[in-house]
Amino acid sequence: MQDIELYAELIESLSKWAHLEVEGLSERELAWQPDxxxxxxxxxxxxxxxxLDVVARLxxxxxxxxxxxxxRGWAERTGYNPQGIGEKGLGAVxxxxxxxxxxxPPLSAQDLLMYLDQLCEVICTFLRSLPSSEPLQQPIYPGAELTKQQMLQTVFLGSCGHLGEIEALKAMMKRAGK
Structure with missing residues (x-):
């Protein structure tokens, strides 16, 4: 299996895992904070x-x-444009x-997963369009130290960590009787 197909399959698995963890959660459950x-x-x-949206773009x-x-109309629909906020103005929290x-803005589980699925589809389509993994060895932008592959790996692993965090949040919410 080529590297790019493996990356695409991992991104698809990330989406499936997110669906297992988030699908069907209520607004209250999605909004619960441990503190x-x-x-x-x-x-x-x-x-x-x-x-992942930043990764897809880069x-x-x-x-x-x-x-x-x-x-895809999310900013218009929610009235929220995150660009210019946070680290390097990336608007990624x-x-x-x-x-x-x-x-x-709070989104329903369905909307959160729809946005995630759109991103995963775009990333997988891009990856599968590559003739080889060689283009992933290029810097994310001219002069950058980080390659596209390193960025993809970093954000993918971070996303997996956040899904583990979601599992922990669900367990804490259950123990708190919420």
């Missing part, structure tokens, strides 16, 4: 989905205005203040 500074399940799913060499959050996290 005032802890992220909810909804914010956590949106966070790693936003990072893999394909597109501009920030071409991220799916904007092009990393580097957000508590107030900025609180401003993220």
């Amino acid at each position: 005032a500074e802890g992220n909810s399940i909804g914010v956590t799913v949106w966070h790693f989905s936003r990072w 893999l394909d060499g597109r501009k920030p205005a071409e991220e799916l959050w904007l092009t 990393t580097g957000y203040t508590l107030e900025e996290v609180a401003a993220i």
